[in-house]
Amino acid sequence: MSQSLVKNYIHIVFSTKHREDFIDEKIENELFSYITALCKNLEINVLQIGGTDNYIHILCSLSKKIALMKLVQEIKAHSSKWMKTKGKAYENFFWQDGYGAFSVTEENVFYIKNYIKNQRQHHQQIHYKDELIGILKKHKMKYDEKYLWD
Template identity: 85%
Template sequence: MSQSLVKNYVHIVFSTKHREDFIDEKIEKELFSYIAVICKNLESTALQIGGTDNHIHILCILSKKIALMKLVQEIKANSSKWIKTKGKEYENFFWQDGYGAFSVTEENVFVVRKYIRNQRQHHQQIHYKDELIGILEKHKMKYDEKYLWD
């Protein structure tokens, strides 16, 4: 094949450091838009971004030119610097060190987009820890819970 044909949908999840409530509704739309631009600049189109006060979900098409780890690193570094410029209440903002990333089939893109879009409603019924463990188990991922919450 003389060309590289790649289409990888990735659902990325990570939280604020110590799951502190920094992402309030007055900043989230601007933050999500900023992250979408970071993704676009890295040729990894964000299809949906959503979350709650202490974590976010990103559904994107991962560029064939960038490693997933580099994409997440760039999103975290740039958005963290940006949010700290938005006021005194954000000056101690940090993302957690780790992240979760899960492949999504073409058939499930609509479902995952809806799930991400409705995060605030979803978390009125389920805690972030339970949500993340559910996602990990759904994807049959091995994990040590003591490292999930540092």
Template identity: 75%
Template sequence: MSQSLVKNYIHIVFSTKYRNDFIDEKIEKELYTYIATLCKDFESYALQIGGTDDHIHILCRLSRKIALMKLVQEIKAHSSKWIKTKGEKYENFFWQNGYGAFSVGEKDVQMITNYIKNQRQHHQKQDFKTEFIEILEKHKIDYDEKYIWD
């Protein structure tokens, strides 16, 4: 084959350090737009970004030219620097060290898009820790809970 053909949808989830509430509704749209631009810069186009005060979800089409780990590292580094310029409230902003990333099949893209779009409503009924554990279990990922919440 003379060309590389790739279409990988990835659902990325990560939280603020110590799950501190930083991503309020005042800043979230601008933050999500900034992150979408970062994804585009790395040819990993964001289909949907959403979250709550303490975490975000990104559904993107991962480029064949960048490793997932590198994309997440770049998103976190650049967005963390950016958010710290948005006022005194955000000066101590940091993302957590780790992240979750999950493959999404073509038939599930719309369902995950809607799920991410409705995060604020979803989290009126369920906290982030419960949500994240459910995602890990759905994807049959082995984990040690003491290492997830550092």
């Protein structure tokens, strides 16, 4: 092929360090806009971003120019620095070390977008830990639970 063609939809999930509640509704939209702009600069198309006070979900289409691991590192590093500029309440903000990333088929993009969009309502019924373990099991991923929660 004389050109490189890539279409990979990825659902990324990670939480704040120790799942501390830093992402309140006052900062949420601004944080999500910041992450979306950061991704755009990396040629990543964010289809949906959402979460609650202590974690986020990102549905994006990967670029052929950046590896998934590097993308997540960039998002975490830059957004963490940015959050710390938002006032005293955020000066101890950190993301957890790890992340989850799951492939999404074209047919499931609409479903995952809606799922991410409604995270605050969704988590009135299900805890983040149960949700993440459910996602891992659905994708048949091996994991050690003692390393999921830092």
